[in-house]
Amino acid sequence: MQKPSIPEGTRDFGPEQSRRRSFIFDTLRDAFIRFGYEPLETPAMENLSTLLGKYGEEGDKLLFKILNNGDYLKDVDPQLLASKDSAQLIPHISKRGLRYDLTIPFARYVVMNRHALVFPFKRYQIQPVWRADRPQRGRYREFYQCDADVIGSDSLHYEAELIVLYDYAFTKLGIPVVIKVNHRQVLYGIAEAAGVADRFMDMTVAIDKLDKIGLDGVRKELADRNFSPDAIARIEQALSLNSSAELRHLLSKSSAGMDGLAELDTVSAYLEGLLLHNEVRRDITLARGLTYYTGCVFEVVAAVEGLRMGSLGGGGRYADLTGVFGLPGLSGVGISFGADRIYDVLEYMNAFPEILSKSLHVLFMALDTDSHRYAFHLMSRVRAAGIRAELYPEPGKLKKQFEYAARRRATWAAIVGEAECANHTVVLKDQRTGSQYTVTAEELPKWLAEH
Amino acid sequence: MQKPSIPEGTRDFGPEQSRRRSFIFDTLRDAFIRFGYEPLETPAMENLSTLLGKYGEEGDKLLFKILNNGDYLKDVDPQLLASKDSAQLIPHISKRGLRYDLTIPFARYVVMNRHALVFPFKRYQIQPVWRADRPQRGRYREFYQCDADVIGSDSLHYEAELIVLYDYAFTKLGIPVVIKVNHRQVLYGIAEAAGVADRFMDMTVAIDKLDKIGLDGVRKELADRNFSPDAIARIEQALSLNSSAELRHLLSKSSAGMDGLAELDTVSAYLEGLLLHNEVRRDITLARGLTYYTGCVFEVVAAVEGLRMGSLGGGGRYADLTGVFGLPGLSGVGISFGADRIYDVLEYMNAFPEILSKSLHVLFMALDTDSHRYAFHLMSRVRAAGIRAELYPEPGKLKKQFEYAARRRATWAAIVGEAECANHTVVLKDQRTGSQYTVTAEELPKWLAEH
Numbered sequence: 076m077q078k079p080s081i082p083e084g085t086r087d088f089g090p091e092q093s094r095r096r097s098f099i100f101d102t103l104r105d106a107f108i109r110f111g112y113e114p115l116e117t118p119a120m121e122n123l124s125t126l127l128g129k130y131g132e133e134g135d136k137l138l139f140k141i142l143n144n145g146d147y148l149k150d151v152d153p154q155l156l157a158s159k160d161s162a163q164l165i166p167h168i169s170k171r172g173l174r175y176d177l178t179i180p181f182a183r184y185v186v187m188n189r190h191a192l193v194f195p196f197k198r199y200q201i202q203p204v205w206r207a208d209r210p211q212r213g214r215y216r217e218f219y220q221c222d223a224d225v226i227g228s229d230s231l232h233y234e235a236e237l238i239v240l241y242d243y244a245f246t247k248l249g250i251p252v253v254i255k256v257n258h259r260q261v262l263y264g265i266a267e268a269a270g271v272a273d274r275f276m277d278m279t280v281a282i283d284k285l286d287k288i289g290l291d292g293v294r295k296e297l298a299d300r301n302f303s304p305d306a307i308a309r310i311e312q313a314l315s316l317n318s319s320a321e322l323r324h325l326l327s328k329s330s331a332g333m334d335g336l337a338e339l340d341t342v343s344a345y346l347e348g349l350l351l352h353n354e355v356r357r358d359i360t361l362a363r364g365l366t367y368y369t370g371c372v373f374e375v376v377a378a379v380e381g382l383r384m385g386s387l388g389g390g391g392r393y394a395d396l397t398g399v400f401g402l403p404g405l406s407g408v409g410i411s412f413g414a415d416r417i418y419d420v421l422e423y424m425n426a427f428p429e430i431l432s433k434s435l436h437v438l439f440m441a442l443d444t445d446s447h448r449y450a451f452h453l454m455s456r457v458r459a460a461g462i463r464a465e466l467y468p469e470p471g472k473l474k475k476q477f478e479y480a481a482r483r484r485a486t487w488a489a490i491v492g493e494a495e496c497a498n499h500t501v502v503l504k505d506q507r508t509g510s511q512y513t514v515t516a517e518e519l520p521k522w523l524a525e526h
Numbered sequence: 527m528q529k530p531s532i533p534e535g536t537r538d539f540g541p542e543q544s545r546r547r548s549f550i551f552d553t554l555r556d557a558f559i560r561f562g563y564e565p566l567e568t569p570a571m572e573n574l575s576t577l578l579g580k581y582g583e584e585g586d587k588l589l590f591k592i593l594n595n596g597d598y599l600k601d602v603d604p605q606l607l608a609s610k611d612s613a614q615l616i617p618h619i620s621k622r623g624l625r626y627d628l629t630i631p632f633a634r635y636v637v638m639n640r641h642a643l644v645f646p647f648k649r650y651q652i653q654p655v656w657r658a659d660r661p662q663r664g665r666y667r668e669f670y671q672c673d674a675d676v677i678g679s680d681s682l683h684y685e686a687e688l689i690v691l692y693d694y695a696f697t698k699l700g701i702p703v704v705i706k707v708n709h710r711q712v713l714y715g716i717a718e719a720a721g722v723a724d725r726f727m728d729m730t731v732a733i734d735k736l737d738k739i740g741l742d743g744v745r746k747e748l749a750d751r752n753f754s755p756d757a758i759a760r761i762e763q764a765l766s767l768n769s770s771a772e773l774r775h776l777l778s779k780s781s782a783g784m785d786g787l788a789e790l791d792t793v794s795a796y797l798e799g800l801l802l803h804n805e806v807r808r809d810i811t812l813a814r815g816l817t818y819y820t821g822c823v824f825e826v827v828a829a830v831e832g833l834r835m836g837s838l839g840g841g842g843r844y845a846d847l848t849g850v851f852g853l854p855g856l857s858g859v860g861i862s863f864g865a866d867r868i869y870d871v872l873e874y875m876n877a878f879p880e881i882l883s884k885s886l887h888v889l890f891m892a893l894d895t896d897s898h899r900y901a902f903h904l905m906s907r908v909r910a911a912g913i914r915a916e917l918y919p920e921p922g923k924l925k926k927q928f929e930y931a932a933r934r935r936a937t938w939a940a941i942v943g944e945a946e947c948a949n950h951t952v953v954l955k956d957q958r959t960g961s962q963y964t965v966t967a968e969e970l971p972k973w974l975a976e977h
Contacts, residue, residue, distance in 0.1 A: 085569035230919035468681030
């Protein structure tokens with residue numbers, strides 16, 4: 076007999092975890108809907124032609140490929156097989172892969188449905204993605220992404236809206252955060268000021284690691300990437316600026332840099348006077364790794380005493396997301412929420428609503444077969460009133476039934492026997508205090524709703 | 527430039543479809559929770575060792591297999607490759623497959639977590655499954671299953687509970703149904719009475735098709751399976767019985783048959799006197815194809831004038847579900863809902879709640895840049911009151927903005943310019959009638975909530 080297991084890097088989510096995850100997903104969904112984002116679901120499988128080449132060479136390797144069905148080897152060249160070249164063989168035996176993120180499927184959907192959609196199109200999407208990364212603490216091969224994007228407009232009020240959305244959602248989740256904002260053009264301006272405009276991407280990738288590796292680490296990273304000591308010093312100086320006046324001065328000769336600052340100012344103007352619950356902070360060290368961002372970039376970090384954790388979300392504007400599928404010129408801006416990390420923070424804060432740990436309000440217990448049917452009816456009426464109720468599967472000895480009530484953490488035991496059947500009553504025992512009450516069948520739903 | 531597409535047999539669900547699907551899933555989830563079923567999520571990928579051999583030979587073929595990552599050919603015997611035997615090669619290049627149903631992962635989960643779970647364990651699960659079936663109308667390669675099962679008790683009150691759950695859920699969905707009930711032992715009794723007890727499964731598979739192929743079809747099917755004319759006549763006679771007294775008489779010599787009837791009577795006793803909204807009908811022609819059912823079986827069909835459609839759900843009791851993973855003797859009973867068919871019925875009935883077709887209550891329109899910021903603030907306040915609001919991305923000419931409002935099917939246009947900014951007001955235009963109202967910023971959220 077085999078001992079069952081699940082694939083490395085994947086997880087089962089039992090009742091309590093599932094309820095907690097639903098709390099996160101439902102909260103995000105409500106926020107997305109409230110802010111006018113419309114739902115989209117795409118299939119788990121995409122054609123490999125849609126996925127390949129979109130996530131870099133490393134991404135191509137980390138895609139899960141699905142073996143073609145049927146006699147998939149039939150038309151494969153025997154010489155190719157004999158060569159045992161795993162990479163070369165893939166296109167001949169696999170034409171589909173598992174979704175790697177939600178952005179490429181979104182772009183693919185927009186292009187396929189461009190004539191039916193009304194632009195700007197705002198969509199949210201909460202679905203799992205799969206990556207064949209080496210599993211480690213906090214990194215899984217199946218995990219959910221929760222994205223909101225608007226495509227088809229370069230209006231900066233969407234940047235402001237997404238900041239408000241972050242503020243709203245994390246307030247609802249009960250996590251205090253800092254929402255960091257920067258602009259790719261500001262970073263480009265810094266590269267210009269440091270004389271390394273031609274190596275902007277390299278510089279950005281290094282700066283992006285500041286949070287993780289510190290200023291020393293960035294300095295080393297830049298040196299490893301063959302930036303000159305002079306350029307490194309200038310970049311370092313820029314990253315250490317204390318006031319926006321200093322930054323404005325530094326970027327004054329970079330038209331890109333000044334454009335970036337102007338856009339950030341426009342976003343700020345939309346937010347001015349709005350009551351937000353979390354700090355929105357300009358942070359010129361914020362780079363965000365993804366290469367397709369071209370305008371504002373966002374990142375959210377928890378502002379929780381003693382907690383060290385990566386970002387809980389991020390996003391930004393990309394000037395051209397759908398060009399790769401033949402529809403250029405559609406600007407978009409989007410954010411995403413990291414559900415697994417949000418889960419970990421809420422657990423760390425002990426801040427999940429208590430109700431999520433409870434599965435049962437009242438357990439009915441019957442002493443005999445007739446009472447069991449009577450209890451079944453009582454339970455049905457109680458459930459109709461929206462109360463979570465169960466009936467112990469068999470009538471009989473109460474000891475076992477009380478043990479089960481305790482294991483299910485029921486607040487109330489509702490006991491019925493011959494007398495209760497005859498009188499149309501039920502005995503309620505408070506599992507916390509042991510107090511007992513006799514209540515009529517009529518009153519029961521209301522009574523339980525209030526106790 | 528490639529023209530993007532999605533894999534055959536898969537679907538994108540755009541905003542309106544997604545909202546309608548969520549209505550179905552949310553309704554079912556609420557019902558499951560109310561009836562004490564706890565959520566479970568399992569990974570999309572399972573080890574092939576978990577999946578293979580559980581769904582018959584055909585099922586093994588229809589599993590989507592995932593290609594191992596990295597240099598998956600490295601250790602494969604060159605002779606095996608040269609043989610081009612697709613089936614033989616699979617275990618050497620794939621160790622994972624996509625979930626084929628929710629029942630086997632549930633059984634696998636129960637066995638892996640048997641020491642932590644409290645039995646009876648009631649779980650629900652709403653997740654997609656994948657099958658490499660030939661796509662056709664109404665049959666997809668990715669589709670959702672919605673299951674509720676209880677495992678670890680043979681109490682018949684769970685059968686009654688699941689019938690009440692079906693009644694409750696379909697009432698909430700707004701679909702009138704008939705809930706058919708039968709018992710495998712009753713069918714076995716019929717096989718005994720017809721002298722074909724040794725060919726019970728064959729008989730069951732044929733009877734199961736009655737709905738689709740009619741009595742003539744079943745007769746032919748039985749003949750094709752080499753049942754004798756005499757046996758066929760007896761089976762046919764049994765299926766044509768009109769009263770439960772006649773059935774009781776027919777089965778009087780079959781102890782299995784009498785046991786089945788007694789169990790059905792116990793289930794009925796639990797339901798007696800309960801107010802149900804749909805008909806519960808005993809149907810001795812109900813067989814349900816799945817071979818692992820051993821007790822009661824259920825099936826739900828729509829009771830909608832003029833609609834011809836297969837079942838909207840089904841289920842039953844299985845004496846031993848986890849034995850295949852080394853944990854014998856756990857009896858379970860479960861039901862499932864067919865979300866795609868429920869969707870089709872609601873569409874046919876035109877019975878989806880109207881709100882699901884609307885994405886927007888009010889569109890804000892601004893005449894100039896300052897007003898655009900003012901409108902952004904108004905929108906934020908309106909959203910805080912729970913109203914779905916949008917701001918047209920750019921200030922300027924109203925014509926384009928009204929066109930957009932029409933395409934988004936907004937009920938109200940909220941127009942602001944210099945005067946409204948100065949007076950802290952907004953002009954509201956009813957998109958249905960053209961009527962206009964001027965409302966103060968202060969009153970706006972309440973006003974829109976009421977109009």
